[in-house]
Amino acid sequence: MTAAERPAASIWLRPERSAVGRPAQWSRAEITQVALRVADAEGLDAVSMRHVAAELGTGAASLYRYIETREDLLDLMTDATGAEYEPTPPTGDWLADLIAFGEQARFIFRRHRWLAGLTMTRPVIGPNGTALIEHFLTLLQGHPAAIGTKMEAFGMLNGITAAFALQEQADQGLQARNLAYLGHALTSGKHPRLAAFLSPQAQLPRPEELAGHYPDLIGRVLTGLLGPAQLGDSARTPQQTDRAVRGPACPGRQARRLPGTRAARKSRGEGM
Amino acid sequence: MTAAERPAASIWLRPERSAVGRPAQWSRAEITQVALRVADAEGLDAVSMRHVAAELGTGAASLYRYIETREDLLDLMTDATGAEYEPTPPTGDWLADLIAFGEQARFIFRRHRWLAGLTMTRPVIGPNGTALIEHFLTLLQGHPAAIGTKMEAFGMLNGITAAFALQEQADQGLQARNLAYLGHALTSGKHPRLAAFLSPQAQLPRPEELAGHYPDLIGRVLTGLLGPAQLGDSARTPQQTDRAVRGPACPGRQARRLPGTRAARKSRGEGM
DNA sequence: TCGATTTCGCGAACGACGTACGCGAAATGC
DNA sequence: GCATTTCGCGTACGTCGTTCGCGAAATCGA
Missing domain, CATH: 1.10.357 (Tetracycline Repressor; domain 2)
Known part of the structure; x- marks a missing residue:
């Protein structure tokens, strides 16, 4: 407790498990993989301690043997994606x-x-x-x-x-929603140029075109x-x-x- | 209740107050201003229903007469900053x-x-x-x-x-934290090019330089x-x-x- | 002026969240 | 085998967003 209070270094600088004592049941890597699956499937908000723990078949408190905070888990997830390059x-x-x-x-x-x-x-x-x-x-x-x-x-x-x-x-x-609001806002007649955007058939969604601009x-x-x-x-x-x-x-x-x-x-x- | 269940249009398409009945004590604009103050001073996480309500001298439940959800409040805040242009x-x-x-x-x-x-x-x-x-x-x-x-x-x-x-x-x-980790990671000797970045005396954050690149x-x-x-x-x-x-x-x-x-x-x- | 009506204010409560505590169980080192 | 160390995790606390429901306050129609 001496100085481990507030600063708490990057999780990768904290030891994962000790050599002595009862061995851990999982690893940070395993937990991270589960969290990744949850996030990909249900979004980041679904990555709660309880949810991830349940996915492992245990209770939320168990995760705190591996990470100190939920943010640690998010950090692990973020870095894990770097391995996909x-x-x-x-x-x-x-x-x-x-x-x-x-x-x-x-x-x-x-x-x-x-x-x-x-x-x-x-x-x-x-x-x-x-x-x-x-x-x-x-x-x-x-x-x-x-x-x-x-x-x-x-x-x-x-x-x-x-x-x-x-x-x-x-x-x-x-x-x-935004489109719906825009449509309503145009009825005021105060946005003539914007009106030109919504008036013809919808030309909004065409992701490939945006994507094509990326390299340039x-x-x-x-x-x-x-x-x-x-x-x-x-x-x-x-x-x-x-x-x-x-x-x-x-x-x-x-x-x-x-x-x-x-x-x-x-x-x-x-x-x- | 007919169809007002799930979709819920943009908040600006929902009426703010009705002409009849007991008149409201505040307005969306006022609440938004309070929320903006809180966010600027204490960060976005501090913008909780309870906190904003307390700032107004009332309870959290009162806010739900003005907005349907916290996200509505965030939306109002976001758009409000658009007026600063x-x-x-x-x-x-x-x-x-x-x-x-x-x-x-x-x-x-x-x-x-x-x-x-x-x-x-x-x-x-x-x-x-x-x-x-x-x-x-x-x-x-x-x-x-x-x-x-x-x-x-x-x-x-x-x-x-x-x-x-x-x-x-x-x-x-x-x-x-990131810098601390990088310093540690370099001890492995596996990142020679990165080492060149951290080796000389500290080149601390120089925000003006980054900012200077913006127009270009x-x-x-x-x-x-x-x-x-x-x-x-x-x-x-x-x-x-x-x-x-x-x-x-x-x-x-x-x-x-x-x-x-x-x-x-x-x-x-x-x-x- | 007086109900009827409609909205507002908001205390209380619910469920989910992140997290701390503490104890019994399980492994290790000697 | 025993002291030691760590793990698993039930339980609990405080905060969050949100809902319910009721009394108060205003408007409307007569």
Whole structure:
């Protein structure tokens, strides 16, 4: 009880089980898998201590031998999804590699509809997240940008991909409500331009089109952060302050160079 | 009871109060304001029916005369923040206008730290949101893109801005935990590239730098969706399928230039 | 002015939640 | 075999969102 009160380190820094005494019946990994199944099937709200415990055939209190809080469980779930990435060796075209990386993230977000919201609100880094960052940096191996800039790019890649996923999977009922309200609001006649959107036959739901924009958009963002892709990148001296590579983008403002930064945290799997 | 059971339309489509009977003591707007204060001061979790009711000097049950569920209250809060935008007339440079629009959103997200996460997970459209979309479309007045594409751009602008805000305001304690774990993970020696990030002296959070990237990034995204900005846009025939305007999907190389963003606005003498 | 009617205020209660406590059971090390 | 250590988990506490039902307060029609 000495100091274990408030701070409580990341769950991956706390020992899972001890060598002595009665051996545990399950493992964090098993519990995490059960929680993942529940979340995928019934949503994140269904991941309650009681529900997960019941799925294991026991009571809620038992779980507290494995985790200290429900948030620990969510952290484990988030990081667990990071294991679903299939790392691919760099091809020499870093931008294409990064886009492919993002596409994988998109599929994972689709597989676990609760994940995007969780990673946005609770970005957590565990073993899989760490490996993912390392892999991301491998894809950028030889790119001249500063390491801080690369981390920033990693964060933006994840953030925007999550935003994209959330847009794709917006709740059906909610969307219908919004549409219904819009339809009503238009009767006031105060929204002529919006009216043009709802007047013809519904052209709202067409997810494939949105999805088709992803590679382009994410490519633009990454180009903005890391500079235009060129195969000769690896020939240039790595580990410098990168800004020279970038296009001007917002010319009025910043022509400044800020030396190495820290920037993005937000690993791959993280949670709400 | 006939059909009012499950669907329950958007709260703005449900009557606030009736003309007959005992008049209500408060209004939805007043309750919303109280909830906003609570959320800003103590976070979204503190916005419980009991807490908000206590703030009004009453019991939790009373609130149910005004809203049907807590989510209604959250919806009201979300839409209420939409009133904080200060609409500005179009300057002729739509990209600059949209970036300024996004910057306003960023400030609002900063003012209400609970808002970004909420809009991502529960995108809701009420009166203020409707007006906001209308204003957004006004800024794109004359742009040749199809209306559906413009709506898509609206969604991406909001989503990415929220992702940006969430990145900026990532929980301090969580970040420290992540850093602590990373430090530990590096001892395995399996993450050489990541090690390069943590090895030098601490590069602590530098939010201004991240913030400085916002106009550039959002500009690139919007350009990707809507095509490069050109002042002559309004001269072209509006309301067509836009695809011709767009650049190639994956800008592998190609020297792209984004036209001025801020300068044009200033020359027209606009308030933000 | 006076019921009839309609709505409001809200105390009390229900079920589900996260979590703490404590004890008997089960395994280990000596 | 015994002391030690951990595990399983029933029970309980406090908080949450929400429902019920009743007395109070207002409006409406006459």
